[in-house]
Amino acid sequence: MNQPKVSIIVPVYNSEKYLAMCLDSIIRQDYPALEVILVDDGSQDNSGLICDRWSKKYTLITVIHQNNQGVAAARISGYRQSSGDFVMFIDSDDYIKPGMVTQMVSCMINQQVDMVCCQYEEYQEGKNFQTKVRPPVGRYNRQKLNELLSNNFLYDNRTYEAGMNLYLVTKLIKRSKYVEKALLNSLGLWYGEDMVAVLTLCYSVPAIYVLQDSFYVYRRYNEQVTKQYRSDLVQAHSSTMHRIIDIDKNHFLHKQIPLRSFNTLGRVTRKMVKSGLTYNQFKIEIQNEEKSFLMNLAMKVNSHDFSWKDRFKFQLFYKKFYFFYYVILKIKG
Known part of the structure; x- marks a missing residue:
């Protein structure tokens, strides 16, 4: 049986310092049906050259070079170029843990959902910091998604944070009209693109599953x-x-x-x-x-x-x- 193809889309902008670490974490994934779309969004450093170098070395990598248009526009360019059954987005200064793609695809198929959400860790100065699991682990059908939306999806005054993990980069999403809609809704923003995209998806898809595992590592910068x-x-x-x-x-x-x-x-x-x-x-x-x-x-x-x-x-x-x-x-x- 053929495995579903997964497209990993990486917007790249002036991230030469961390890009190799990001790409290495993707290449080391054990999932066989993988394509990687790197979108060089008008980088002013050597990021574009690094993208080209990796694409020559690995045939699964495709590079798009474009003028600087912002994260949402870069994601749209990558999505339209991609051909995967499922899609995920990764920021070029972050990295992912081994087994992420395999585990999330398995969950997507077994749970029969349209989006899988994992947890994330924050990384700073060589140390990883575990974040709180949000929302509780489990399957959310349309009714439960509506309850989450109306309860504390955007903000919980008891915890001073959203009840939902609002990072798009921690999601594996089934290709559908809702993905491009989510990206288009976030176009033109330089703050909160992920929040808007994730809200659009949770408003639209029939079901999601939330995993316990922290597969994504988000780079936190110094104060x-x-x-x-x-x-x-x-x-x-x-x-x-x-x-x-x-x-x-x-x-x-x-x-x-x-x-x-x-x-x-x-x-x-x-x-x-x-x-x-x-x-x-x-x-x-x-x-x-x-x-x-x-x-x-x-x-x-x-x-x-x-x-x-x-x-x-x-x-x-x-x-x-x-x-x-x-x-x-x-x-x-």
């Missing part, structure tokens, strides 16, 4: 890199929330969206302070964003859903006591 603040960050989050609301036709997420928005606003403001903004700079940034879509969503939250600490911070923000809010963030570091 010096991640704490950098961009002035268009709030607008990027606003664009993502617009897409999420457009997808959520059944209003499963209507209670979670304000909570997620306020949590996101908290992370953005912490990033402002950690990046070294003075209070005056911080105040100007906040005032510039007071009419933003994200801010409006965050202010609709029911503060009774918060702990007393979060309720206090919400009141400071809501009443525009920005100085005291800034001081609290500064003290917390």
